[in-house]
Amino acid sequence: MTADVLFGLAGAVLVGLGLYGLVADPLPLRKLLAFNMLGGGVFLVFGVVARRGAAAGLGGDPVPQALVITGLVVAFAATALAVALLRLLFERTGQTLLDPHAEESSHPDQTNE
Amino acid sequence: MTPPLLADMPTAGGYLLVLAIMVPIAGVLFQFVLGGRWAGRIALLVMPAGLAIAVAITVRLTESGRPLVYHLAGLAPPLGLALRADGFSALMLLTSALIIAAIGLFARPDFATPAASGEARAPFVFWTLLLALWSALAVVFLGEDLFTLYVGLELLTFGAVPLVSLDGRAETITAALRYLLFALFGSALFLAGTVLLYGEYGTLDISLLAARTHPDVTSAIAVAMMTAGLLAKAALFPFHLWLPPAHAGAPAPASALLSALVVKGPFFLVVRLWFDAMPVLTNLPAAQILGALGSGAVLFGSVLALRQSRLKPLIAYSTVAQIGYLFLMFPLAGGEALPASVRMAVWTGGAAQAASHAFAKAAMFAGAGLIGQTLGHDRISDLRGIGTALPLTTFALALSGLSLMGLPPSGGFLAKWLLLRASIATAQWWWAGLMLTGGLLAGGYIFRIVAPALSAPEVPLAAVRTPARRQEMLVLALAMLSLLLGVVPLGLSTLLAVGSPVATQILPR
Numbered sequence: 001m002t003a004d005v006l007f008g009l010a011g012a013v014l015v016g017l018g019l020y021g022l023v024a025d026p027l028p029l030r031k032l033l034a035f036n037m038l039g040g041g042v043f044l045v046f047g048v049v050a051r052r053g054a055a056a057g058l059g060g061d062p063v064p065q066a067l068v069i070t071g072l073v074v075a076f077a078a079t080a081l082a083v084a085l086l087r088l089l090f091e092r093t094g095q096t097l098l099d100p101h102a103e104e105s106s107h108p109d110q111t112n113e
Numbered sequence: 114m115t116p117p118l119l120a121d122m123p124t125a126g127g128y129l130l131v132l133a134i135m136v137p138i139a140g141v142l143f144q145f146v147l148g149g150r151w152a153g154r155i156a157l158l159v160m161p162a163g164l165a166i167a168v169a170i171t172v173r174l175t176e177s178g179r180p181l182v183y184h185l186a187g188l189a190p191p192l193g194l195a196l197r198a199d200g201f202s203a204l205m206l207l208t209s210a211l212i213i214a215a216i217g218l219f220a221r222p223d224f225a226t227p228a229a230s231g232e233a234r235a236p237f238v239f240w241t242l243l244l245a246l247w248s249a250l251a252v253v254f255l256g257e258d259l260f261t262l263y264v265g266l267e268l269l270t271f272g273a274v275p276l277v278s279l280d281g282r283a284e285t286i287t288a289a290l291r292y293l294l295f296a297l298f299g300s301a302l303f304l305a306g307t308v309l310l311y312g313e314y315g316t317l318d319i320s321l322l323a324a325r326t327h328p329d330v331t332s333a334i335a336v337a338m339m340t341a342g343l344l345a346k347a348a349l350f351p352f353h354l355w356l357p358p359a360h361a362g363a364p365a366p367a368s369a370l371l372s373a374l375v376v377k378g379p380f381f382l383v384v385r386l387w388f389d390a391m392p393v394l395t396n397l398p399a400a401q402i403l404g405a406l407g408s409g410a411v412l413f414g415s416v417l418a419l420r421q422s423r424l425k426p427l428i429a430y431s432t433v434a435q436i437g438y439l440f441l442m443f444p445l446a447g448g449e450a451l452p453a454s455v456r457m458a459v460w461t462g463g464a465a466q467a468a469s470h471a472f473a474k475a476a477m478f479a480g481a482g483l484i485g486q487t488l489g490h491d492r493i494s495d496l497r498g499i500g501t502a503l504p505l506t507t508f509a510l511a512l513s514g515l516s517l518m519g520l521p522p523s524g525g526f527l528a529k530w531l532l533l534r535a536s537i538a539t540a541q542w543w544w545a546g547l548m549l550t551g552g553l554l555a556g557g558y559i560f561r562i563v564a565p566a567l568s569a570p571e572v573p574l575a576a577v578r579t580p581a582r583r584q585e586m587l588v589l590a591l592a593m594l595s596l597l598l599g600v601v602p603l604g605l606s607t608l609l610a611v612g613s614p615v616a617t618q619i620l621p622r
Contacts, residue, residue, distance in 0.1 A: 015305060022298050031294050038301045042308060049312035064311060067260055071304060074267045078297055081271060085278065085290045092283040098291055 008048045014041025028098055032082050039075040043068050126173050127183030130196040130255050133166045133206060137248040144241045149232040152240035153224065159244055160214040167210035171203045171608065180612030182257075190318035195257040197320075199612030201464050202254040204605070205381060208468045209250045211594060212373050212475045217243060219479050219587045220366035222580075235279050239367065246272040246370060253378040259307045259317040259390070262382055266303065266346065270296040273375045276367040277359045288358035295345050295355045299379070302342030309335035322390045323614075328397070336391055337399075343386070346379035349440060350410035353433045357417075360429040365482020368425065372432045373475035377467050380439050384463070387443060388614045395447030404444035408547045410437025415554030419561065424481045424491035427558060428474070431517060434551065435470045438529065439463060441544055445535045446615055455538050456615040461606045462531030465598060469524025472595030473513035480506045480513075480588045489577035493561060498570030505585040507566045509592035514559030516595040519552045524598025527605070 018038025022031050046064045053061030090096050140159035144152040173181060181198040184190070198206070220243075224236040249272050252265030270293070278289035311317055313332060314325045326332055348356040360372050383403075387395050414434030421427040442463035446456040483506050484499055485491040500507040516525030529548055536544035598605065610616045 018301070019298075022294070022301075028290055028294065032297075035294070035297045035301060039304075042301060042305045045305070045312075046308050049308055052312065053315065064308065067308075067311075070260070070264065074264065074300075077271065078267070078293070078300070081274060082290065082293050082297070085274075085286055085293065088278075088281070089283065089286045089290060092281075092286060098287055098294075 004048050004052055007044055007051075011041045011044035011048060014038070014044060017041075026097070028082075028086055028096055032079060032086070035082075036075065036079060039071070043071060046071070122182065123184045123187075124177075124179065124182050126169075127181055127196070129166055129170050129173070130181055130183045130198055131185075133163070133170065133255060134196075134248055134251045136162050136166060137244040137251070140244045141241050141248070144237075144244065148237070150226040152232075152237045153221065153226065156217055156240040156243055157221075159247075160210075160217050163247060164210040164214055167203070167206040170198055171207050174198065174200060174203050174611045175604075175608050178611055190258065190321055191316040194261055195318060195320075196255045197257040197612070198255055200609040201381070201384070201460075201613065203611070204464055204468055204608060205254045205377065206251060208471050209247060209254075209374050212471060212591065213243060213247050213370070215587050215591050216366050216369050216475060216479065219369075219584055222584065223364065223366060223482075235281075238275060239279060239364075242272045242276055243370070246276075246375065250374060250378055253381060257319050259310065259319065259322075259386075262385070263300065263303055263307060266343075266378065266382065267300055269375060269378045270300065270346070273371055276371060277363045279364050279367055282362075284358070285362040288355070288362045292355045292359040295348075295352065299342035299345035302338045302345070306335040306337075306339030306342070309338070319385060319390045323392060326391050326393055328393050332391065332394065333397075336386060336394055339386055340383060340403075343379040343383045344406070347376050347383065347436060348433060349406055349436055350413050350433065351406070353410065353414070353436075356433055357426055357429040360432060360478075361423075361425040365425075365478055365485065368429075368482075369475040369478035372429065372478055373471040376432065376436060377471060380436065380467065383440075384442065387447065388460075392614060395443065396450070400443040400447035403440045404544060407437040407440030407443075408544070410434060410440070411547060411551040412437075412554070415551055415558065418558040419554065422493060424484060424493055424496070424562065425478070427493065427562070428477050428481055431477075431555070431558060432470075432474055434555070435466075435474070435517060438466050438470075438532070438548070438551065441532055441536075441548070444541060445532060445539060445544065451539055453615065455535050457606070457610060457613065458531045459535045460613055460615045461602075461609045462528045462535065464609050465524055465531065465605060466528035469516050469528055469595045469598045472591050472598070473516040473523075473525065476509050476513045476588050476591035476595065479584075479591065480510045483580045483584060483588065486578050486580055487576050488574075493565065496562065496565040497568050498566075498574040500567040501569075502574050502576055503580070503585060505589050506580075507563070509585075509589040510566070511559070511563050512589075512592040512596055514555070514563065516592075516599075518555040518559060519548070522599045523596045525595070527599045527602055 014037055018034045018041055021034025025031050046068045050060035050064035086096050137159055140155050144155050183196045185194045224239045226233050226236045249265055249268035256262040256265055274289050274293045278285045309331055345352040360368050411434050414430050418427050418430035442459055446459035516523040519525045519529035533545050533548050
């Protein structure tokens with residue numbers, strides 16, 4: 001088993017765990033952590049792709065490396081936005097749960113204002 | 114299919130594409146520097162400029178009959194990044210510019226900075242995000258590189274999520290958070306698919322991918338992941354759960370932008386991916402799956418819209434249903450075995466649906482906002498008499514309803530007629546049945562709004578606040594635009610044929 005395959009498999013495991021957590025975990029904060037794990041897995045696969053594309057005496061293909069940096073910034077910004085919303089939600093309600101059935105109009109008489 | 118190399122060459126006027134992205138984002142920078150009440154003023158200044166750029170791009174495409182291409186820093190792909198506008202991009206840019214301008218003018222009284230304070234949070238956030246969304250939409254419509262499109266998609270999400278929770282109530286924060294989590298799921302999948310494609314083909318440029326792709330397992334997995342991610346962001350059934358609370362809870366101008374434009378961005382990328390980048394994959398039965406999900410959306414969204422007791426959730430569920438029609442493009446136009454004329458008709462129909470729904474839905478949410486302000490609530494059962502109090506708004510709601518139902522003369526009619534004819538021409542009659550059912554259901558939920566609105570109230574209507582006449586006129590203008598699309602079919606099909614991936618057989622690119 002070469003290093004590429006090992007890291008590729010590790011990336012796949014992280015992606016799988018992250019996807020599972022994002023879909024199955026009811027807590028928003030843990031969903032967010034799962035998203036970061038998923039992102040970590042994807043970035044690892046980026047690294048593997050860069051390594052496999054190594055040519056012209058370089059240790060790796062620079063394009064995926066450049067993309068990873070952008071991807072990290074985007075994932076960081078997304079996490080920051082989600083944490084800010086979570087904190088706001090906690091300040092307003094004292095809890096951070098998403099009611100999974102809130103979108104069904106369970107309060108038919110509730111006004112918009 | 115080998116795309117001609119000519120399509121990749123930069124064309125004269127390519128700078129317009131850069132301006133379409135840079136002018137709104139430059140506006141955002143000035144908004145942050147000058148701050149306070151300048152935020153609204155700068156947004157109003159950028160609107161005519163952005164509209165002029167969108168018109169200029171559309172005129173150039175129609176006149177030359179060729180797509181506009183620009184290479185950033187003069188470097189050609191795969192080394193550099195390209196921007197490209199075909200007819201569909203130009204139509205979506207123009208639609209966005211018109212809707213953003215109309216909603217911007219509409220929102221002035223709602224998001225005026227109070228005279229006492231130098232800067233208020235909600236107006237400042239609204240005006241900066243309005244321009245940020247515009248720029249993000251331009252990136253999504255013009256990007257030719259999958260990673261550029263990923264960044265555009267993320268910018269769109271970051272612009273859209275705070276708009277949902279603009280009023281800061283706990284339930285809208287929850288809706289925003291749920292939206293963000295769905296969107297993050299979508300973007301992670303999109304990025305994962307992107308890296309697989311890069312590993313396989315060594316490029317992310319759409320026209321280069323179109324020349325290189327071959328149907329194999331890696332490409333199929335990559336496209337499946339990217340499509341699933343985009344569907345989550347486009348709120349296609351069964352990923353629609355986040356949409357109704359988010360779109361119904363946001364302030365009216367924000368709902369209009371979210372429902373009219375933001376959900377079109379991910380849809381547009383599915384079209385880019387399936388038709389432009391991976392045409393070899395559209396033959397697969399997967400196109401039927403997208404069509405089936407679209408049908409599910411039409412039926413499920415319409416039935417739930419019929420069951421809502423308040424106006425804004427009804428309109429939000431109607432968005433869920435109307436998004437479904439867009440995805441009927443894939444089974445009807447996918448597959449190079451189908452005749453080019455049918456595929457081109459479906460391409461035109463899909464684009465007309467995207468644009469006419471955008472105008473109609475912007476008008477409906479803005480109109481619902483006015484009704485909510487006037488009555489102090491938006492319960493459908495208590496709408497009686499609003500037709501006399503707000504005649505223009507009620508008329509605009511009914512006109513937009515025509516487009517949603519697909520009745521002539523409206524953009525929605527043109528779209529649904531083209532799709533309906535194609536479903537018969539390609540012997541896929543079940544989509545025709547679905548579209549007719551969807552039209553009937555849409556008729557039902559529009560009737561539920563219009564019928565009480567036009568009936569006389571039992572007690573005289575007590576208006577909490579009468580909206581400005583100008584706001585009503587803007588709602589009507591948006592509804593008229595959705596109608597007007599239906600009377601310019603020739604101009605629309607000429608524009609949409611420019612650089613279209615399904616028109617390669619009849620028009621040289």
